[in-house]
Amino acid sequence: MTERNNNILLKIRGLRIEAYADENWVEIVHGVNLTLRRGEVMGLIGESGAGKSTIGLAAMGFARDGCRISGGTVEFDGMELTTTPQSDLRILRGARIAYVAQSAAASFNPAHRIIDQHTEAPVQYRIQKRMAAQEDAMTLYEKLRLPNPKEIGFRYPHQVSGGQLQRAMTAMAMACRPDLIIFDEPTTALDVTTQIEVLAAIRDIVNEYNTAAIYITHDLAVVAQMADRIKVLLKGEEVETAATEQMLASPQKDYTKSLWAVRSFERPQKERPVNSETPVISVQNVDASYTSGAKVLDDVSFDVFAGMTVAVVGESGSGKSTTARCITGLLPPSRGQVLFRGQPLPPRYQDRSKDQLRQTQMIYQMADTALNPKVRISEIIGRPAQFYGGLKGAALKNRVDELLDLIELDPARFYNRFPPELSGGQKQRVGIARALAAEPSFIICDEVTSALDQLVAEGILKLLDRLQNEFNLAYMFITHDLATVKAIADEVVVMRNGKVVEQGAKHEMFQPPHHPYTDLLLSSVPEMDPNWLTTVLEERGVDNLGEAATASSAQQ
Amino acid sequence: MNDVFKLVLKRLGLGVLTLLVISVLIFFAVELLPGDIAQAVLGQSATPENLAALREQLGLNVPAPVRYFHWLTGAIQGDFGTSLITGDRVGSTIGPRLLNTLFLASYAAVIAVPAAILLGIFVALLRNTIFDRVANVLTLTAISSPEFFLGYILILYLAVKTGWFPAIASIGRNADFSTMLYNSFLPALTMVLVVMAHMMRMTRAAIINLLASPYIEMARLKGVPAWRVIVHHALPNAWAPIINVVALNLAYLITGVVLVEVVFVYPGVGQLLVDAVAKRDFPIVQACCLIFAATFILLNLAADVGAILTNPRLRHPK
Numbered sequence: 001m002t003e004r005n006n007n008i009l010l011k012i013r014g015l016r017i018e019a020y021a022d023e024n025w026v027e028i029v030h031g032v033n034l035t036l037r038r039g040e041v042m043g044l045i046g047e048s049g050a051g052k053s054t055i056g057l058a059a060m061g062f063a064r065d066g067c068r069i070s071g072g073t074v075e076f077d078g079m080e081l082t083t084t085p086q087s088d089l090r091i092l093r094g095a096r097i098a099y100v101a102q103s104a105a106a107s108f109n110p111a112h113r114i115i116d117q118h119t120e121a122p123v124q125y126r127i128q129k130r131m132a133a134q135e136d137a138m139t140l141y142e143k144l145r146l147p148n149p150k151e152i153g154f155r156y157p158h159q160v161s162g163g164q165l166q167r168a169m170t171a172m173a174m175a176c177r178p179d180l181i182i183f184d185e186p187t188t189a190l191d192v193t194t195q196i197e198v199l200a201a202i203r204d205i206v207n208e209y210n211t212a213a214i215y216i217t218h219d220l221a222v223v224a225q226m227a228d229r230i231k232v233l234l235k236g237e238e239v240e241t242a243a244t245e246q247m248l249a250s251p252q253k254d255y256t257k258s259l260w261a262v263r264s265f266e267r268p269q270k271e272r273p274v275n276s277e278t279p280v281i282s283v284q285n286v287d288a289s290y291t292s293g294a295k296v297l298d299d300v301s302f303d304v305f306a307g308m309t310v311a312v313v314g315e316s317g318s319g320k321s322t323t324a325r326c327i328t329g330l331l332p333p334s335r336g337q338v339l340f341r342g343q344p345l346p347p348r349y350q351d352r353s354k355d356q357l358r359q360t361q362m363i364y365q366m367a368d369t370a371l372n373p374k375v376r377i378s379e380i381i382g383r384p385a386q387f388y389g390g391l392k393g394a395a396l397k398n399r400v401d402e403l404l405d406l407i408e409l410d411p412a413r414f415y416n417r418f419p420p421e422l423s424g425g426q427k428q429r430v431g432i433a434r435a436l437a438a439e440p441s442f443i444i445c446d447e448v449t450s451a452l453d454q455l456v457a458e459g460i461l462k463l464l465d466r467l468q469n470e471f472n473l474a475y476m477f478i479t480h481d482l483a484t485v486k487a488i489a490d491e492v493v494v495m496r497n498g499k500v501v502e503q504g505a506k507h508e509m510f511q512p513p514h515h516p517y518t519d520l521l522l523s524s525v526p527e528m529d530p531n532w533l534t535t536v537l538e539e540r541g542v543d544n545l546g547e548a549a550t551a552s553s554a555q556q
Numbered sequence: 557m558n559d560v561f562k563l564v565l566k567r568l569g570l571g572v573l574t575l576l577v578i579s580v581l582i583f584f585a586v587e588l589l590p591g592d593i594a595q596a597v598l599g600q601s602a603t604p605e606n607l608a609a610l611r612e613q614l615g616l617n618v619p620a621p622v623r624y625f626h627w628l629t630g631a632i633q634g635d636f637g638t639s640l641i642t643g644d645r646v647g648s649t650i651g652p653r654l655l656n657t658l659f660l661a662s663y664a665a666v667i668a669v670p671a672a673i674l675l676g677i678f679v680a681l682l683r684n685t686i687f688d689r690v691a692n693v694l695t696l697t698a699i700s701s702p703e704f705f706l707g708y709i710l711i712l713y714l715a716v717k718t719g720w721f722p723a724i725a726s727i728g729r730n731a732d733f734s735t736m737l738y739n740s741f742l743p744a745l746t747m748v749l750v751v752m753a754h755m756m757r758m759t760r761a762a763i764i765n766l767l768a769s770p771y772i773e774m775a776r777l778k779g780v781p782a783w784r785v786i787v788h789h790a791l792p793n794a795w796a797p798i799i800n801v802v803a804l805n806l807a808y809l810i811t812g813v814v815l816v817e818v819v820f821v822y823p824g825v826g827q828l829l830v831d832a833v834a835k836r837d838f839p840i841v842q843a844c845c846l847i848f849a850a851t852f853i854l855l856n857l858a859a860d861v862g863a864i865l866t867n868p869r870l871r872h873p874k
Contacts, residue, residue: 060777065768094779106770111792111868121778156872172778 009077009179009212010036010059016071017054017063017236029054029236031072038179039210043227043244045217045259047453048424050233052216056182059214060097061089077179094121098173102185104165108157114165115153118172127176140171143208144201162316163194167201174205181206183215187222191315191480192524199225199526200537218453220259221526224248225533232256244530258455260528267465269506270308270490278342279303280442280474281327281360286336288326296322297333298498302491304442307468309475311489311506313482313521319498320478324444327476328360340442358388361435365447367427371419377404377430378415384437403433407463425456432463442474449484461488482525486510494518559873564861571853578849579631583624586838614640627842636843646839650825654847656727657817657824660740661809664747668809669802672752676759676798681786683764695753707746707819714742725820743820747813751805758801762794769793795866803859811848 017029029051036042044052054067061081063069074081076097081089093099101107109117119133128136134153141149144167157165166186173181186202187195203226206213215226223230223244230247232239232255240253251257281304288297297319304310312320325331327338329349338345340359346352361384364370371380378400385391385399401411407429419427428448435443445464449457465488467473479485485492485506492509494502494517502515514522523536594610595602611617615626630637636646675695679688698706715723725740763786766772775789814826821827825844832840864870 057777062777064773090779090781092779093777099774099777101770101774103770107774109771109775109789109793111789120775120780124780156868158869159872 007038008035009038009040010034010214011075012055012059012072013075014072015055015058015069015074017051017058018068018070020066020068025068025070027070027236028067029058032233032236032238034059034214034231036180036212036214038212040229041206041213041215041227043215043217043223043230044233045220045223045230046233046239047218047455049235051236052218052233053184055233056184056214056216057099059180059182060093060099062093091125094178095125095127095176096178097180097182098176098178100166100169100173100181100183100186103189104169104186105157105162105189107169108165110157113154113156114160114168114172118153118168118175121172122175125176133175137171137175140174140205141168143205144168144171145197146171161194163190163198166190166194166198170198170202170205174209174211177209178211180212180214183213183217183226185217188217188219192482192526193315193520195222195526196524196533196536199533202226203533219526221528221532224528224530225526232259248528248530266487271505272305272308272491277305279305279339280341281476282339282342283323283327284336284339286323286326286333286338288322288331288333290331295334296498297326299336300326300495300498300500301336302493302500302503304474304476306441306474307472308490309468309477309488310491310493311477311479311485312493312495313479313485314495314501315480315521317497318495320480320495321446322498323495324362324446324476324478327444328362354388358438359440360442360444361438361440362444362446363428363431363435363448365451367424367431367451368419370431371427371434373419375418376415377417377419377422380419380430381433381437384434388438399437403437406436406467407433409433423456424452425459428452428456428460429463432460432467436467436471440473442476444476444478446478447480448477450479450481457484458487464488482522494521560861560864560870563864563870567857567860571857574853575846575850579628579846580624582842582845582849583627584620586842587620631843631846636846637839639837639840641835641837646843649840650828650843650847653823653825653828656822657810657813657826659727659736660743660747660813660817660822660824661806663737663740663744664751664809665806667744668748668751668805669755671748672755672802673759673798675752676756677763677786677791679756680760680763680767680790681783683760688760691756695756698749699753702815703746703750703813704815704819706749707743707816710742710746711819714745723820725822727823740820740822743813743816743822746816746819747809750816751808754801754805755798759794759798762797763790766790766793792866796863799862799866800859803855803862807852807855810851 012032012034014031014033015029016027016031018025019028020026032051032055034042034055044055046052054064057064058069058074059076061069061074061076061084069082072082076092079092081092108114115134115137118137119128119130122128122133122136123130127133137153138149141152146152146164146167152160152164152168160168170186183202187198190198199222205211213226215223217223227244229241229243231241232247232253234255239255240247240251242252247256248260251260283303284301286297286300287295289295300319300323302310302312312323314320322331326333329345329347329352332347337347340356345356349357378397381403382391382396382400385403386396389399391399400415404411404414409426409429414422414426419430422430431448448464449460452460461484464475468475475488477484477489489506492503492506493500494509494515496517501517502509509518510522512519523539526532529535594607594614594616598606598610615623618626627637634647636650638644639646639649642649675691679691682688701709711723714721721741722739723742725743727736727739731739767790772785772789775785780789810825813824814830816822817824817826818830825847828840829844831837832844
């Protein structure tokens with residue numbers, strides 16, 4: 001840190017960006033300033049639609065299709081990017097400014113080997129010969145603690161796990177030793193246990209080569225680990241900028257304070273009913289597999305009682321969603337059974353009665369894709385009310401109005417609208433209303449808040465909590481986000497590789513002693529403390545981390 | 557690789573099954589005609605004695621399934637029976653004609669496929685420019701005009717007015733390869749014009765479809781030049797739909813050329829088929845239909861295999 005000189009590398013002044021929508025150019029970034037010194041890491045933080053990625057790309061002189069830089073200046077190392085012709089800008093990209101995208105799985109070309117994509121830029125810019133570039137790639141892979149650094153690059157992207165790909169992409173960005181790297185939410189798509197490895201790898205390599213970086217994220221705790229300074233954005237405008245410690249300790253603006261406050265929502269934990277009441281849903285020794293493949297679920301058992309929330313946590317591929325599919329009957333278990341209020345449910349949903357189907361409803365992660373974009377809200381919500389409740393005409397309309405009131409959307413405004421006209425949070429509310437319309441006693445919430453911004457997500461959690469109290473609903477809450485678990489769960493089930501690793505009441509789960517995996521999961525959740533990552537890494541030991549990476553790759 | 561091999565075998569098996577079903581359809585479609593083959597051949601003036609004699613000669617007194625079985629076993633060995641009109645073996649009648657048709661089809665394909673894909677890449681690169689629009693309009697015009705009309709237009713300008721190429725594509729027995737190419741240039745060009753539009757537009761659409769992918773944006777942000785983004789990053793992922801359209805068009809080059817062959821008096825299978833239908837020479841009709849069906853099945857199989865081979869997920873399993 002001390003070696004850093006005060007040379008200014010990137011100077012953005014009064015940046016304005018317009019996007020083309022409905023045959024009009026609409027301004028989405030309204031005059032943002034940004035100054036970045038060599039070797040400095042700047043965190044850009046804000047909700048979706050704040051313009052973080054757009055600004056990040058503009059720092060490369062790049063505007064996505066349908067966007068244009070309409071005003072202001074972007075000065076990179078004395079060169080004005082907004083007036084430079086594209087062909088000259090192209091020479092900067094990859095060589096002096098590199099980009100690390102959110103989803104490495106989607107951003108690596110599936111048709112080429114990882115190392116060939118890595119060496120593309122250095123070979124093209126004649127910085128290195130192909131063989132030398134490959135050697136260098138292997139060195140970088142090793143530095144980023146990828147398993148088998150000599151060999152991994154010769155695989156195709158689909159043969160490598162998500163966390164490894166994200167590190168390979170960071171290595172690729174480093175290929176030409178750029179002065180500046182734009183990290184666009186590089187760990188958002190990863191599990192917490194994988195995220196911590198990627199974060200550590202990125203931080204080390206950025207420090208080692210003294211590369212300046214713009215780190216874009218919506219996760220405050222992550223940015224606190226990575227950035228020297230933090231800039232908070234809201235709807236294309238800067239809210240405030242400060243050094244990381246200062247920003248965390250004493251945010252000035254109300255909006256920043258509200259961001260910081262999000263994680264404080266926590267509802268009181270409920271206890272299981274003492275008298276031996278039968279659980280609403282009881283999953284008993286369930287095994288399951290997809291078409292003759294290996295077992296995806298192995299002896300899964302847990303109970304969900306009325307009015308309580310059971311959070312099912314685990315990394316992707318641990319069998320959380322498959323359990324939900326077994327409960328709903330979409331995937332008949334190969335062994336074991338699911339009881340509803342003590343009565344076994346037929347394994348296939350086709351064999352279940354209308355009333356049994358009604359009792360179990362689902363809310364999905366991606367409200368975008370779970371709602372038919374061509375169907376009016378009234379019909380989306382009305383359809384289950386009609387199907388299960390047999391409502392018609394005025395009674396149906398009243399029921400839909402009632403449901404819209406429940407989810408805090410004004411019936412007069414939303415009754416006739418279509419899903420694409422709604423915001424992400426509103427769509428998720430409609431998804432909730434659709435589940436409620438069937439008057440279920442049990443709702444499966446599959447990562448319902450993970451696609452939403454924190455403030456919006458909190459609103460959804462509060463709504464779910466209120467509805468639970470009102471209708472005595474039982475929730476199975478599938479999530480990989482432990483902050484959400486803290487906020488809403490009564491009981492926690494930890495899953496890994498299709499097995500239940502540990503389960504119990506929430507307060508027990510968040511207190512040691514834990515199962516080692518639960519421990520790993522808990523300690524991997526980023527905290528606001530800027531020294532958190534350093535401390536955790538020291539506790540675990542860097543070698544240990546590397547082993548964890550190898551172990552996780554071996555599973556996959 | 558083993559998985560790919562298994563997949564190909566499976567598809568091949570399905571192809572054979574399809575062909576079997578088609579052979580049944582073809583055979584019994586002829587059976588369904590009012591009267592029987594003997595009646596159809598002899599026409600209204602037939603006397604009962606003539607009919608009985610011909611039926612005896614053709615073996616029509618045997619039940620249909622048995623005849624189908626005989627016909628099928630013969631066909632598998634390459635023996636499609638004898639022509640009702642000339643009495644020649646069907647195989648020896650169709651053989652040289654089929655070679656001619658294949659020659660013309662390959663001639664057209666060798667020009668059309670690379671040209672269409674290259675043009676598709678160019679219009680994808682220069683999308684929404686005047687070049688893109690002009691190429692689209694021209695190829696669409698070519699595909700929307702009937703083949704015989706295109707053929708006559710070409711004859712008018714390239715044969716009658718300028719005399720550059722012969723209007724009648726006769727390929728004599730002793731003609732050398734270059735003469736054959738020269739003589740059959742006009743029918744080949746007609747077919748090129750007919751099949752180009754599909755392939756070009758599919759190449760363009762498949763590439764442009766991918767341009768919004770994150771890995772294309774990544775390539776741009778790595779400073780990869782625009783042509784390389786298209787050729788190196790988009791095209792390898794766009795092969796599957798392109799190969800399918802190419803296969804369909806190749807099949808069309810073999811089975812759909814009847815009109816072109818008639819216009820240019822080209823001695824191919826298409827013309828033979830037309831003649832055979834007119835003369836009610838059913839063994840030839842059946843054999844031609846079976847060959848056409850086999851062509852379609854084989855080319856589609858090749859397209860499936862091609863699409864599999866270009867998919868890295870299948871080529872390099874985990």
